[in-house]
Amino acid sequence: MLKGSQARKKAMIKAMQAVAMIVAAHLLSTAGAEAQAAPKTSTANGKVTTRRDVTARSAAAGGGSCDFGVVVTAGDEFTVLTTGLTVFQNKKMVIPIPGWGLNDLIFARTRAAIPAGVSVLRIPYNPAKFPPRDESKDTLKDRLFRDLNAELAGYMREVVKGTNCRHYIQILNSISPIGTSNYTVRGFGILNQDVVLGRRIYLYALAFIRIFDGRDFSVVRQSSALINLHHSLVVQRLLGRQIGGPYRELPAESFPARPEDAADNPALRDGVRALLTESLDKTLPLLLGVRSAASQSDAGER
Numbered sequence: 413m414l415k416g417s418q419a420r421k422k423a424m425i426k427a428m429q430a431v432a433m434i435v436a437a438h439l440l441s442t443a444g445a446e447a448q449a450a451p452k453t454s455t456a457n458g459k460v461t462t463r464r465d466v467t468a469r470s471a472a473a474g475g476g477s478c479d480f481g482v483v484v485t486a487g488d489e490f491t492v493l494t495t496g497l498t499v500f501q502n503k504k505m506v507i508p509i510p511g512w513g514l515n516d517l518i519f520a521r522t523r524a525a526i527p528a529g530v531s532v533l534r535i536p537y538n539p540a541k542f543p544p545r546d547e548s549k550d551t552l553k554d555r556l557f558r559d560l561n562a563e564l565a566g567y568m569r570e571v572v573k574g575t576n577c578r579h580y581i582q583i584l585n586s587i588s589p590i591g592t593s594n595y596t597v598r599g600f601g602i603l604n605q606d607v608v609l610g611r612r613i614y615l616y617a618l619a620f621i622r623i624f625d626g627r628d629f630s631v632v633r634q635s636s637a638l639i640n641l642h643h644s645l646v647v648q649r650l651l652g653r654q655i656g657g658p659y660r661e662l663p664a665e666s667f668p669a670r671p672e673d674a675a676d677n678p679a680l681r682d683g684v685r686a687l688l689t690e691s692l693d694k695t696l697p698l699l700l701g702v703r704s705a706a707s708q709s710d711a712g713e714r
Contacts, residue, residue, distance in 0.1 A: 478533040481577035481626070482522050483568075484515045485537050485584045486619055490684070491601030492671035495590065501606055502595075505671035512681045514600065514688065518583045518619070521689055525696035535572050535580075542571065565629035577626045583692075586618035586636045588656035597655060600684050602674065604667045605654075613667050615680065616659035617687035623699055633699045637691035641698070658687040 488510045494503040523532050572580055585599035597603060603614040619637040624630065639658045660683065668674045696702075 478531040478577040481533045481535050481575050481580045483535045483537050483582045484518045490674055492674050494604040495595050496606040507675050509675050521692040568629050579626050580624040582622045584620050586620035591654045613662040614659050615662050615683045616655050617684045618657040637695045639691050658691045
């Protein structure tokens with residue numbers, strides 16, 4: 413009996429020792445895993461940064477984060493317009509020109525104006541998702557009490573939804589009156605202006621630039637894209653400029669006999685691209701602060 417009792421005690425002691433060894437091994441392995449998982453710390457400029465924190469920021473930066481988001485809403489359309497001494501002489505046709513690559517050109521010139529090393533995200537724009545506001549249905553109260561800044565901020569939030577940029581740049585069409593008349597031109601096109609002693613032909617490329625704060629979508633800076641930066645558009649009109657923005661006069665034979673022929677006219681295409689490039693290259697650096705700022709444009713935009 414005594415020998416049997418001693419044998420059982422020895423067996424229990426060995427079992428308890430085995431359990432203790434298993435528990436100790438588990439604790440050691442857990443402590444080792446925690447030691448490996450613990451982030452290393454380093455101090456720089458009085459701030460403690462962990463390796464885990466850096467990884468988290470990098471992952472967040474990959475999710476649509478950037479310094480500048482660029483949205484091109486100018487559209488690939490070319491207007492062939494004739495204005496006369498009477499309304500019966502007025503003719504207008506808007507021609508699609510996707511082959512001219514104006515949107516790609518606008519983004520390329522915008523990217524070139526932003527300093528190297530600054531992250532830029534091109535944000536696609538689908539005009540079908542953002543139909544223009546029908547202002548004809550506005551009441552007098554709507555016109556008097558509309559908060560245009562809030563509407564613009566809400567519009568841009570929808571356009572850039574899913575991205576996270578410090579600033580957003582929008583390039584859109586600009587609008588200008590024709591001389592002292594009640595007629596206007598918008599975006600890209602060619603104007604045949606009948607006058608008393610003949611007619612004058614103008615090729616124009618009117619773009620407008622807005623820069624938004626990415627936090628509250630307030631407009632930080634805005635201006636028409638201009639070639640002549642020495643005078644405001646008001647002064648330019650007083651000096652006899654026919655269109656507020658980049659344009660050039662062409663020979664009478666440059667006006668297309670049929671409006672639809674404009675889309676396949678390389679001279680018109682290259683002329684618009686040249687005007688657009690020069691105006692963006694001169695205006696964007698000013699708005700971005702790369703060069704000394706000039707006075708902002710007072711032209712309309714849409």
